[in-house]
Amino acid sequence: MKSSINKGFLVILILSFANICWHIFRFNPDYLVGDQWGLWNPLLNNSSFMEGFFHQHGSHFLGLGYIFSLVAGNLSGFDPRAESISTALLMSLNAILAFRLKTRITGSQNWFDLIFPILFLNPMFTEVFLWTAHASVAALPIMLLLLLAHLTLFQNSTLKGILIFIIGFLSVFTGYAFIVYGLCVIYTLYSLFVTKHQLSSIISIILQIAIAILFVALYKIPGETICGFKSSLSEYFQYIITMFFQFFGGVAIKPSTIIILAIGIVSPVTVALFTYNFNYKSQKLHACFVLVSFSLLYILLNTYGRACVGPETARAPRYSVFIIPIFLACYCILSTDLIKKQGYLKYLPILFVLTFLIFRLKPNKGHQVHLIQTGEAYKNWRLCYERHKDISHCKTQTGVDPLFFTDNKRGLELWNKFIELQEN
Secondary structure: OOHHHHHHHHHHHHHHHHHHHHHHHOOOOOOOOOHHHHHHHHHHHHOOOHHHHHHHHHEOOOOOOOHHHHHHHHHOOOOOOHHHHHHHHHHHHHHHHHHHHHHHHHHHOOOHHHHHHHHOOOOOHHHHHOOOOOOOOOOOHHHHHHHHHHHHHOOOOHHHHHHHHHHHHHHHHEEEHHHHEEEEHHHHHHHHHHHHHHHHHHHHHHHHHHHHHHHHHHHOOOOOOOOOOOOOOOHHHHHHHHHHHHHHOOOOOHHHHHHHHHHHHHHHHHHHHHOOOOOOOOOHHHHHHHHHHHHHHHHHHHHHHHHOOHHHHHHHHHHHHHHHHHHHHHHHOOOOOOHHHOOHHHHHHHHEEEEEEHHOOOHHHHHHHHHEEEEEHHHHHHHHHHHHHHHHHHHHHHHOOOOOOHHHHHHHHHHHHHHHHHHO
16 A cells, blocks of 8 residues: 555646646746746856855845755756746655655555645745746745754754754754744754753754854844834734735635634644644654744744735735645644544544645635736746836736836846846
């Protein structure tokens, strides 16, 4: 049975990856869009490797994301679609890491584990794979988080401490993975004061402090305005709820969907939490704690920074994708033998997964229309811009603005740099 599940997982993974690639070549333009102009800044300006790695875009660094952009660009003639494909490959790796992590935590596999490719490689995550794709936005932070979760299951040793340091270093300089760095510090302190693994923990703490010093020395507080505490509690709550509903296929917030999600998602998790015998020294629990903490911290930070813009902002797929870790942790807890051996509780993971699939696999006509219209608009925009070199005019003509953050002079300068990069 295990062999059959592994083969089934591989088949669904390949099909899901192929589906994402089809979407990329069907809807993604062959030029940079929106935030990609800033994310590709080191490439456009022929920066050195170190400048690219430590380049700060908004509130985070590029880190490993720059390396993936550099490799994908050189292999493809700097076609942004290669960036999207490399992101899809990383999300495929994340699906494998999640599948393996669930097996290590629960000690078993079942056919419901085949949801992982659907979970990570889903066209609903448009901004992750299309238009503004970049490895440092979501794929790499999630990968570093999953690697840390795997490490918590290893026996404590000096090597483990060093590996946590490496993940911490890469995390603090790679997109929103800076949250993973904070978890590396917390886990190391736990190992030092609770589990008494002195040598490895002390070495890791010293190295983590060195990372923090380097980060503070290089980090520049972004000048952009964030919401902060400008929003009311009801706005915060509505923003978070909207983000969760976007994760479940972007369904409308109405009584029927609230009831279904309450029965199929919230209830099983609540019952499991009251049933599960939590042992704070359990390495399996540590892995789940890392996953849950990341999602919750990201949601809080994102809500703090964006809630005042309006709840519809929470529907951005690049935000809701970070709910995956907490979903994975809940599924792992629901799939433990402790839960499955207690009578009717063995049906909880089935209810949990089926509810997710009902929402995620339900055809979304609005989403398909959005893909088609936006994909065509971006193609038409390039034709317009190459003819007129006028950002405002082409925005009026096509309804999209890939150079939304700049004027005509700066836009033309960036466009020429991009064309030059491709030609060289």
